[in-house]
Amino acid sequence: MSETPNSDRPNSEIPNIEVWGRASSSNVQLVMWAIAEIGLGFTRHDAGFGFGMNDTPEFLAMNPNGLIPVIRDRTGGRDVLMWESAAIVRYLCASYAPEPLWPRDPAVRGPLDMWAEWAKTTFGPAFNSRIFWPAIRTPAAQIDRASLDRAIEAMKPVARMLDDRIGDGPWLAGQDFTFADILCGGMLYRYDSLDFDKAETPHLDAYYARLCQRPAYAEHVRVSYEALRAT
Amino acid sequence: MLTVWGRATSSNVQAVMWCVGELGLDHVRHDLGHTHGGLDTPEFRALNPHGLIPVIRDETGGVGAAPVWETAAIVRYLAARYGRERLGDAFWPADPAARARVDMWAHWAKESVAARFTVPVFWAVVRTPAAKRDPVAIARGVRQLGRELDTVEARLAENEWLAGGHFTPADIMLGHVLYRYFDIDIARKPRPALDAYYARLQDRPAFREHVCISYESLRA
Ligand SMILES: N[C@@H](CCC(=O)N[C@@H](CS)C(=O)NCC(=O)O)C(=O)O
Numbered sequence A: 001m002s003e004t005p006n007s008d009r010p011n012s013e014i015p016n017i018e019v020w021g022r023a024s025s026s027n028v029q030l031v032m033w034a035i036a037e038i039g040l041g042f043t044r045h046d047a048g049f050g051f052g053m054n055d056t057p058e059f060l061a062m063n064p065n066g067l068i069p070v071i072r073d074r075t076g077g078r079d080v081l082m083w084e085s086a087a088i089v090r091y092l093c094a095s096y097a098p099e100p101l102w103p104r105d106p107a108v109r110g111p112l113d114m115w116a117e118w119a120k121t122t123f124g125p126a127f128n129s130r131i132f133w134p135a136i137r138t139p140a141a142q143i144d145r146a147s148l149d150r151a152i153e154a155m156k157p158v159a160r161m162l163d164d165r166i167g168d169g170p171w172l173a174g175q176d177f178t179f180a181d182i183l184c185g186g187m188l189y190r191y192d193s194l195d196f197d198k199a200e201t202p203h204l205d206a207y208y209a210r211l212c213q214r215p216a217y218a219e220h221v222r223v224s225y226e227a228l229r230a231t
Numbered sequence B: 001m002l003t004v005w006g007r008a009t010s011s012n013v014q015a016v017m018w019c020v021g022e023l024g025l026d027h028v029r030h031d032l033g034h035t036h037g038g039l040d041t042p043e044f045r046a047l048n049p050h051g052l053i054p055v056i057r058d059e060t061g062g063v064g065a066a067p068v069w070e071t072a073a074i075v076r077y078l079a080a081r082y083g084r085e086r087l088g089d090a091f092w093p094a095d096p097a098a099r100a101r102v103d104m105w106a107h108w109a110k111e112s113v114a115a116r117f118t119v120p121v122f123w124a125v126v127r128t129p130a131a132k133r134d135p136v137a138i139a140r141g142v143r144q145l146g147r148e149l150d151t152v153e154a155r156l157a158e159n160e161w162l163a164g165g166h167f168t169p170a171d172i173m174l175g176h177v178l179y180r181y182f183d184i185d186i187a188r189k190p191r192p193a194l195d196a197y198y199a200r201l202q203d204r205p206a207f208r209e210h211v212c213i214s215y216e217s218l219r220a
C-alpha cells in the first residue's frame, strides 16, 4: 500500500487537536465527531456566527476563506494547519484511525469515498443550503415559499438514493463503521429533526437511529441549532 | 485495465482523464452522456445509480474491481493507488500530514471554484440560448467566482502550484475548468499569477490533450 500505516504514530502521546469553530456548525460537527470517534483529545475555540473571530487577520492567516472549521495538529513534532471539513476528516482518519474506520487499501476506500463525497457535495447542499438555511436562518416573512417547496420536492429522490444505498446496513461498508459514515451521517440529525415533507426512507431512518446510539454522535452532532434560528 | 465511462467534453470527465494522462495509465474510455446518451440503461445504473459520468472501474486495482464515481473520489483513488509509483511521493504524499495540504486545496478547488464556474458561469454563457441569457445573473456569477479566484491569485503569487511546490491533484481540481474560463466570452479581471499558472498548465501534454478541447457540441 502506498500510504503510511497508522502504527507509524510518532510516539504514544494522545494527539490533542486544536479546533476553531462553533459547536453548532455542521462542518465543525463532522470534525468533532471524527475526533471523538477516533478517541483523540481536543481543544475547541468558538468562532464563527455569534462568536466572530473568523474575520480577524489572525484567523484569515489560518484560512484565507474565513470559514470554520480550522484545525491545528502538533502531535509528535508535526505541525498541520488545515481547513475543509471533509479533508480534515480524511486527514484525522488517515493519521490516527485504525482499520476498518479508515481502510488502508485504496480499492476498499474508493467505493466508500464516493458516497462520502456525494453526501458532502450533493446531499449536503440539497438539504443544508436549500432547505435548512431558508427554513431556519431566514426570518419567516422573508422565506421564499415556492423555492423552498421546490427544494423539498427535489430532496426526495436524493434521500431515497441514500436509503437504497444503506439498505440493511448496518453501515455503508456493511458490518464496519467507517469514515464514510461520518461524512454521510453528519447531516442526518438536522435532516431528521427539521419538520418538512420528506420521502419515505425506512433504511435511512434505521441508520439514523443506529447513529444516535453512538456516544460521539450524540455529543457532537446532535447539537441544538436554536441559536441559528432567525428571529 | 482501467475503464472510464463519460464523454470527453464533460468537465468532470476531463479532470479524471487529465489525471489518468498525468499518471500514464493504460485505459479505455467510452463516450456516454449528453448527445451520446446511455446513462439511463440498467447496465449503466448498475455502475452508477445516480446516472452521472464519470465512472471508472480499475480491473488491476484488486478487491472486486468495484466501480468508482464522483470525480474527486476517483482522483483520490487514482492518486493513492498510482501516484507514488508513477509521479513520486509529492503528487499525493504517503504521509497524511503532508497530504493534508494537497487534499484540502483539492477539495476547496472543486467545491468553491469549479462549482462556481460550471453551472453559474459556463452553463449560463455557453449552454443557454442567446435569447435566454441573463446578463445580470452572469455578472453575479462571475463576481462570486472572482472572489474565489482572488484567493487562488494570492496563493499562486507565492506558490508555483496550488498546494505548494509540486503539481498535485489540487491543480487538477482547479485547472480542469481554466481552459473554458479563459476561452468563453466573459469579463476577466487581470490576475497575472493565474495567467502564468495557466501558461504552465499548457506546458503539460495531458492537460492539452484532455482539457483544452472544443466544447462546441455543448453550445445551445
Ligand atoms: N467547504 C467548507 C465550508 C465551511 C463553511 O461553510 N463553514 C461555515 C459554517 S458550517 C462558516 O464558516 N460560516 C461562517 C460563520 O459561521 O460565521 C467545509 O466543509 O469546511
Ligand SMILES: N[C@@H](CCC(=O)N[C@@H](CS)C(=O)NCC(=O)O)C(=O)O
Pocket: A121, B010, B011, B012, B013, B032, B033, B034, B035, B039, B051, B052, B053, B054, B069, B070, B071, B072
Ligand atoms: N458530483 C459529480 C457530478 C457528475 C456530473 O454532474 N456529471 C455530468 C457531466 S459533467 C453528467 O453526468 N451529466 C449528464 C450528461 O452528460 O448527459 C462528480 O463530480 O463527478
